[in-house]
Amino acid sequence: MKERTVWEQIADQLRSRSIWMLHYCTGCGAMELPPTMTARFDMERFGIMPMATPRQADILLITGYLNTKTLRRVIYTYEQMADPKYVIGFGSCTINGGIYYDSYSTINRLDYYIPVDVYIAGCMPRPEAILEAFQYLMEKIRKGEADGWKRYKENYEWYKQNQIRSLGEVYVHDEFHE
Amino acid sequence: MTGVYKAIFNLAIAFFFVLTLEGIGRKITARVQRRIGPPWYQSFIDVFKALSKHPFSNGWIFDFGVLMALGGAIATAAIVPMGSTFWTPFPNTDNFFVIMYLFAVGALGMAMGMVGSGNPWASIGVTRALTQMLGYELPYLIVLASMMFYYKTASIHLLIEKQAGGWNLLVMPIGAIVAFISLLGMLGKKPFDIAIAPAEIASGPMVELSGKYLGLLHIMHVFSIFVEITLFVDVFLGGGNFWWFLLKFLIVWILAVLISSVLPRFRIEQMLKFYWGVPLGLAFLNAFFVLMGWTL
Numbered sequence: 372m373k374e375r376t377v378w379e380q381i382a383d384q385l386r387s388r389s390i391w392m393l394h395y396c397t398g399c400g401a402m403e404l405p406p407t408m409t410a411r412f413d414m415e416r417f418g419i420m421p422m423a424t425p426r427q428a429d430i431l432l433i434t435g436y437l438n439t440k441t442l443r444r445v446i447y448t449y450e451q452m453a454d455p456k457y458v459i460g461f462g463s464c465t466i467n468g469g470i471y472y473d474s475y476s477t478i479n480r481l482d483y484y485i486p487v488d489v490y491i492a493g494c495m496p497r498p499e500a501i502l503e504a505f506q507y508l509m510e511k512i513r514k515g516e517a518d519g520w521k522r523y524k525e526n527y528e529w530y531k532q533n534q535i536r537s538l539g540e541v542y543v544h545d546e547f548h549e
Numbered sequence: 550m551t552g553v554y555k556a557i558f559n560l561a562i563a564f565f566f567v568l569t570l571e572g573i574g575r576k577i578t579a580r581v582q583r584r585i586g587p588p589w590y591q592s593f594i595d596v597f598k599a600l601s602k603h604p605f606s607n608g609w610i611f612d613f614g615v616l617m618a619l620g621g622a623i624a625t626a627a628i629v630p631m632g633s634t635f636w637t638p639f640p641n642t643d644n645f646f647v648i649m650y651l652f653a654v655g656a657l658g659m660a661m662g663m664v665g666s667g668n669p670w671a672s673i674g675v676t677r678a679l680t681q682m683l684g685y686e687l688p689y690l691i692v693l694a695s696m697m698f699y700y701k702t703a704s705i706h707l708l709i710e711k712q713a714g715g716w717n718l719l720v721m722p723i724g725a726i727v728a729f730i731s732l733l734g735m736l737g738k739k740p741f742d743i744a745i746a747p748a749e750i751a752s753g754p755m756v757e758l759s760g761k762y763l764g765l766l767h768i769m770h771v772f773s774i775f776v777e778i779t780l781f782v783d784v785f786l787g788g789g790n791f792w793w794f795l796l797k798f799l800i801v802w803i804l805a806v807l808i809s810s811v812l813p814r815f816r817i818e819q820m821l822k823f824y825w826g827v828p829l830g831l832a833f834l835n836a837f838f839v840l841m842g843w844t845l
Binding site: 382385386388389409410413415416417418421422423424426427429452453454455 | 575579582583584585586587588591594595597598601602603604605747748751752755756757758759760763
């Protein structure tokens, strides 16, 4: 790993304390986020806030299984985010397919398609587990180890190849205007 | 020359004080909702983190619009008097109309840049923001016009001096209430945060802003808040020394935050009906009282 400059270290400190998240609610994991945000677990005390669009967000939460149709949209969303960007995979569905491991339409391992910084095991993870994952991600960002966005740039060919192998084409067709 | 130093001091106060107040406001909202809430310096972290990211541009109109918005807001914040003649950077330029016109430069810059991003949500958000402007400015300007008629001046620091006998909050209480309701709309606080409704139109005008652009717009928003609340404090809550000014500013801000933390959001036509109903009627009533000389 390359040595970081002082500015990058300061920026990483700031990034670790102010995480704006975009939750892509594909699966059941989205259910666990409202309690994590509201009064009981209150993730805003760590500076974690929900954001409305991928342009503004820092982390992308993949909350559950992804079928091939949503994976295209996830890749689009991920590529729209501004550059230090991180991905958290929720639950066993993003690790090995979970209970959908033999489904014809879902992907099994998210890491083949976009780089994942932190996985949360469980089906589904409790809010405590989610907060612990956020703490772990903050620690990784602070140390400069959360470099998924750099890996995606360096290994773009490999990721693209995997995406095309599973999806046929990554391009999202506009059903209304074509 | 001292005017320039005072203007720079204005900007420094605007940046640090208002960002701190934003953090405090988030903390207060959190306590109202029985949460712990972020630390008071969270807004500083947010701004500087946003400035440290690698953003996308959407063409030169977009870039220019963001810079124009920030420039307009900075220019306005630099000339607003802070509660006394001594803290007036340019005593000949602090006319109410100058401030209002310069303030519009920032809003129009933002509108232009955000529409330049080409995103439909941004267009809808800008439409809503401008409609809301139409809503709150009408009662606000009628109240301010009656005040200027009453004191025969439009200069803010003269208005402050003329309140030595009694605050305008007590001289014309109806006008103060109307102006505070308009202030909530200007700040984009909760019943009137129609323009940036995150759940409906994906944060409206800001939908395509990433990284540095978002940080710059946040700073512009900070200067706008400073101008809006400072105008209210100057015109209605009298003068005093610098610390009194900060205290009044703090109280007005906390009141706005408390109101915003318990209310849901209006729809756009409800907002317009509301503003052109009760506050506009009260503003005319206030103007009538002033014309008849029935002030307290």
